[in-house]
Amino acid sequence: MRRAAQVAVAIVILTVFLSPLHRELYVGDETKYSQVVREMRAGSFFLPTLHGTPFTHKPPLHFWAIDLLTRLFGVYSIWPFVLPSLAAFVALLWMMARIGGPWAAFICGTSLLIWASAQTARMDVAFAGLLALSAWLIQRWFNGEKTLVAAAAAAGVAFLVKGPMAPVIFIALIAIEGIRRRRLPPGNYALAIGVLLFIPLLWLVPAVLIGGEAFWREIFYKQTVGRAVGAWVHKSPPWFYLVRAPLTLMPWFFLTIAAIVAAFKRRDEEAEFAVSWLLAVLIPYTLLSSKLDVYMITLLPAVGYLIARFVTTEDHLTIWGRRANLTMLTLFILVGVAGLFVQPHHIKGEDAELVTRLDVRLLFWILLTAALAAVVTTLRGRLTTSTLATGFVLVAALSWVSVALVPMANELASTRPLVRALERQNVPPERIGLFVVPHLWVRGMPDALADARHMSPDELRAEQPELIVTRRRDASKIEDVLQGYRRVDELQMIGKWFDVHRR
Helix, strand or coil: CHHHHHHHHHHHHHHCCCHHHCCCCCCCHHHHHHHHHHHHHCCCCCCCEECCEECCCCCCHHHHHHHHHHHHHCCCCCHHHHHHHHHHHHHHHHHHHHHHHHHHHHHHHHCHHHHHHCCCCCCHHHHHHHHHHHHHHHHHHHCCCCCHHHHHHHHHHHHHHHCCHHHHHHHHHHHHHHHHHCCCCCCCHHHHHHHHHHHHHHHHHHHHHHHHHHHHHHHHHHHHHHHHHHCCCCCCCCCHHHHHHHHHCCCCHHHHHHHHHHHHHCCCHHHHHHHHHHHHHHHHHHHCCCCCHHHHHHHHHHHHHHHHHHHCCCCCCHHHHHHHHHHHHHHHHHHHHHHHHCCHHHCCCCCHHHHHCHHHHHHHHHHHHHHHHHHHHHHHCCHHHHHHHHHHHHHHHHHHHHHHHHHHHHHHHCCHHHHHHHHHHCCCHHHEEEECCCCCCCCCCCHHHHHCEECCHHHHHHHCCCEEEEEHHHHHHHHHHHCCCEEEEEEEECCEEEEEEEC
16 A cells, blocks of 8 residues: 555655646735846845835745746746745655655645645745654654754745744754653754754845844834734634634544544654644644734644554554544535535625535535445445545545636636736726735736836825726725726626726
């Protein structure tokens, strides 16, 4: 079965390259990142900016990688934006195979959040991979090897990818595992902490000197302290991640529970370390006021390692693993059946008619068929075979999405409708004002359109551009400006309406 797991991992890797063949960047972080990269190419490489203001939401390492790749592919190719995540995905699965064998790589690669994020312009998979490397080195340190400083270095680089949760998780894992084992091994703690801080400070100190006091206040008080206690973006209760676990651990939620119980019943030292690793991610993120499902990507390598230990050991607890997979497969079957019978009047919203499309119906047929086949495999085969079949149910359905439904997603979630609307008006980009509008990016977009500026109400009043595009719900904020304009077009992106006004 080890060879079968290796082949399965190779297939999973191939599937994440399907959607980038024809997808766009989608409205939100991805299109925002495209604007950051355009400004980096214009001269703000060391200290990335957004609309000329230092971009403090994320450290720069991920954006540096994208910027360098645009020199090869161009800024309006999808590949510079997704290759860092794709490469991180492949590296993560290779590393998980080293840590816990091909089963750990398969579990990790078929986890919904990691599989989906691997095809995006986000930095989450790279962050998870670096922290997985750090965790592995911490485990080796607890087992007697001199790897503490290397673990700190991996966490320090992770800091430059996504921010200060990296050292928090690094310290939390050492503390939790130390409590579990009732000891801390000898090591050069001072050097490890020095390396952990020195790597991000290599960028942060010059960035503060360049950005000044305003940059420091923004990055420390708002992005660090503010996210921890103020929840200026998202505010959720402490039980948020526990309630969301069935989704964030999809399709391995039930198997994770079985594996945690088995770890302590079997007194499996490595599996118990995986639980410590899991808690080192879950506890700090739970204590933060700011919460998002995507933050749990960092937890999924621990889940992969934990489940791999469980499914490759046959004993009286194995039956609970098969039951866990059957429970998840039953849910997939119910979703597949519901999707085949749902009608537009059952769904609220303007896009309800989409459920009647043949390609959407086929998605639910694939989910249902794959789940039924996996049930048969689970009833007849071993736990490892059942786990392979369960993992491929979601991958099969989502691969169909990547092949057949991405064109529809491009129309619903990218800025393609807006770019078409602007091209129809044939107005010079410098005469266009964008107000509460996503950043423009489509494959092969004319370079000149990048000159269409996002303007504040005061800038719109002062410059009176020939064309103004605004989100409809925010038009009242510039009602006085729009009195001299007429609405010439309308469009919908990400479920929101936007209007094009011409003077």
